[in-house]
Amino acid sequence: MRCTRFLAFFVVMVSQAQVAEDVRRATLGNTAGTSGKCTVGVYVDMIAEVNIFGDSGLLRTLAGQPASWTHLECTSPLPYQMTDFKFRGVEGRGTQRLVADPRTNDSIAVVRIEDPRSGAANYTFEIEWSGGSGGYAVSGFLRSGAARPEPIRPARRAGLRPISAERALDLCRAEVHARGERDYGLLDIDITAVGVDTSAGRSNWVTGTFTARARSAPEAAYRFNCAMDYAAGQVGVVEFLRPDGSRLQPPGATAVSTEDQARLFRACQDAAVARVNQLGYQNVQFNSTEIDPRRSGWMTGSLTARRVLVTDTFDFGCSMDFRTGRLIDVQVTRR
Known part of the structure; x- marks a missing residue:
């Protein structure tokens, strides 16, 4: 037995x-x-x-x-x-x-x-x-290639554990794919190089190169830059550049009336306020809000907010449906 x-x-x-x-x-x-x-x-x-x-x-x-x-x-x-x-x-x-x-x-x-x-x-x-x-x-x-990848933990505002450089590279890669396809109409994006920017004053940036093709156009080479908030674990601005350094412009920029623009501003600002409130900030003051000239369907700006005795400045961006005024996504990055 x-x-x-x-x-x-x-x-x-x-x-x-x-x-x-x-x-x-x-x-x-x-x-x-x-x-x-x-x-x-x-x-x-x-x-x-x-x-x-x-x-x-x-x-x-x-x-x-x-x-x-x-x-x-x-x-x-x-x-x-x-x-x-x-x-x-x-x-x-x-x-x-x-x-x-x-x-x-x-x-x-x-x-x-x-x-x-x-x-x-x-x-x-x-x-x-x-x-x-x-x-x-x-x-x-x-x-x-493993049962469990190396841990990737959301960052905490208290500064206990900011994200690693490897995590920042992953976030930047993902945003280049997502924004390149959605905002610029790029196809077959292949990131060929990516790394932390070592230039003076650019420690919070990730830079790299990729190849892609626009619709009905041959493959071409591009550069990209991602502004990172290592404490929040978020990507702010993403720049797309040609090899000569000139900015790549999103196709089909839409003209917006003054009345619609005011409505879009309010929707974006309300979303930005809600996001910083989630982080424990109050007393929000907007420094700027504008339609992003580089990305179709986006609004950007900056704000200041206070938490206890600390006042911080944030950059924010809103992906919007300009026709209906619907908010698609909001991103807030502390400077």
Whole structure:
């Protein structure tokens, strides 16, 4: 009897030591903004965990036959930071529960699935988020080549742990891809070099080069610069330059009437105030607000705000639908 129990224990320990892992890139929609949703489908025999990180997922089999993906579809990648996150089980005969919230787990969501019956079964769940910021992990699990990438923790305003240079490079890469496609209509963006700017007075900038092509045009080389807020873990301004240093202009700039401009200003300023209030700042004063001449559909400006005895200056930008006045995204970066 004791020998049988030992053998059973040994078999379980061996099966747990040989954890099967399967990485999959998400099928992404064209939705941009601060909120999003992923629908995840897997085929599980006994126990498995699903990890979602940026634009990829990692399926780990903890017991039973190797689990497999059926689908991983997201409106947009899971961001590094978010203010709200929800999980909902949709289909499955066993149990599925959120065991790690990305807001407190290095931007990685983990769902554990336990199937108690004989044989495998399909499971489907959804995750949703809002208030996303800070970019996302491009090819997260695919790039890391490991079960868990090196931790990437949201920065804390108190200065306890500013983001690393490597994290800043990742954020800048993600914004170059996102803004290049969305604001400038660039296709097939391939970043060929990226690094921290070592020029005097440019310690908060990341710089690099990439190739891309505009619609109905051959491939060309460009440069980019990202203004980083290392304390907040955010990207501010992103500059796109030609090899000669001249700025690349976004196509199709839209003329805005004075009345519509005032409405857009109010919407953007209200969003900026709400964002700095979330950081514990009050007494907001705007220094400037204007339509960004370099990026189509964007407004930019600066403001000062006070927290306890400290007054800080922030740069902010709002992605707007100028036709409807709808706010798409707001970014706030402390100087």
